[in-house]
Amino acid sequence: xxxxxxxxxxxxRIAIDPMPGLATAALGVWQRVGARWEPAELNGVAHLFEHMxxxxxxxxxxxxxxxxxxxxxANMNAATGYERTAYYARTVAEQAPFALDLIADILFEPHWxxxxxxxxxxxxxQERGEAFDAPDDRVFELHQSALYKDQPLGxxxxxxxxxxxxxxxxxxxxxxxxxxxxxxxxxxIAGAFDRDAIIDTATRRFGGLSAKPDPEREAARPxxxxxxxxxxxxxxxxxxxxxxxxxxxxxxxxxxLMSEIFGGGMSSRLFQEVRETRGLVxxxxxxxxxxxxxxxxxxYAGCSxxxxxxxxxxxxxxxxxxxxxxxxxx
Numbered sequence: 281x282x283x284x285x286x287x288x289x290x291x292x293r294i295a296i297d298p299m300p301g302l303a304t305a306a307l308g309v310w311q312r313v314g315a316r317w318e319p320a321e322l323n324g325v326a327h328l329f330e331h332m333x334x335x336x337x338x339x340x341x342x343x344x345x346x347x348x349x350x351x352x353x354a355n356m357n358a359a360t361g362y363e364r365t366a367y368y369a370r371t372v373a374e375q376a377p378f379a380l381d382l383i384a385d386i387l388f389e390p391h392w393x394x395x396x397x398x399x400x401x402x403x404x405x406q407e408r409g410e411a412f413d414a415p416d417d418r419v420f421e422l423h424q425s426a427l428y429k430d431q432p433l434g435x436x437x438x439x440x441x442x443x444x445x446x447x448x449x450x451x452x453x454x455x456x457x458x459x460x461x462x463x464x465x466x467x468x469i470a471g472a473f474d475r476d477a478i479i480d481t482a483t484r485r486f487g488g489l490s491a492k493p494d495p496e497r498e499a500a501r502p503x504x505x506x507x508x509x510x511x512x513x514x515x516x517x518x519x520x521x522x523x524x525x526x527x528x529x530x531x532x533x534x535x536x537l538m539s540e541i542f543g544g545g546m547s548s549r550l551f552q553e554v555r556e557t558r559g560l561v562x563x564x565x566x567x568x569x570x571x572x573x574x575x576x577x578x579x580y581a582g583c584s585x586x587x588x589x590x591x592x593x594x595x596x597x598x599x600x601x602x603x604x605x606x607x608x609x610x
């Protein structure tokens with residue numbers, strides 16, 4: 281069966297992909313909102329909003345909500361990016377409408393208690409610390425800060441302790457009110473499920489959303505430059521990037537194919553030349569990242585500080601050679 285796109289009267293889209301022979305379904309609600317729409321003084325609010333999803337919703341407290349998911353043989357999670365927030369589940373076929381109902385509870389009937397919000401700020405602080413302790417994660421955050429300096433896209437998705445102090449339950453309510461619009465919501469499901477039941481559930485829970493003006497966002501302004509950080513580590517972690525097509529471009533597919541050939545695996549040119557032939561790195565790969573109005577082809581490498589220095593003559597714009605992580609915004 282072919283992929284089907286259903287649009288509810290208010291504009292909410294439902295992408296349906298039945299897959300005969302399966303016994304489970306993957307489904308999610310994707311919302312066009314993320315760190316890119318945050319003011320500087322509320323940096324991290326989109327991610328914190330998503331974290332509060334599992335503090336209870338509808339008629340269930342946090343424990344009851346978790347038990348309802350698992351008793352149905354499902355698992356559920358959520359994720360926040362710069363332009364998207366996703367709430368998704370994997371479930372047995374007959375429980376797919378129930379899983380969608382639970383996600384709707386998260387979005388429309390959350391339990392937002394001030395004491396839970398303060399606890400979750402602490403959890404996010406620990407998540408931020410974990411990311412900081414992982415240099416192969418930290419280097420990409422540095423890269424982002426250099427590439428989009430002094431812009432929402434250059435601020436960390438996890439936010440900062442200082443900014444999150446400004447977030448209250450009222451902040452969450454206002455953030456949802458500004459961004460929960462039918463044009464910004466896509467429901468998707470693939471696998472085994474009852475099509476009519478999914479559409480009925482989506483209509484019942486999302487069909488009442490009303491259109492409102494689309495919040496403005498700042499245009500991406502990529503810049504050249506670099507950011508660095510020195511630590512006592514065994515390796516230097518490097519990221520370079522170059523312009524690539526944005527998410528809506530017809531050239532994106534060619535760019536992704538090129539990235540796979542260039543550095544997508546062990547047979548790629550990067551891996552074979554830089555690791556296998558020259559032995560300069562332990563890890564190296566390339567990837568494409570897309571935004572609505574910008575895109576990047578990036579190369580990541582992990583190597584010794586000595587070998588990072590040897591890479592300076594290879595045509596790269598900037599490489600850290602003193603044992604630090606450096607990201608190049610070029």
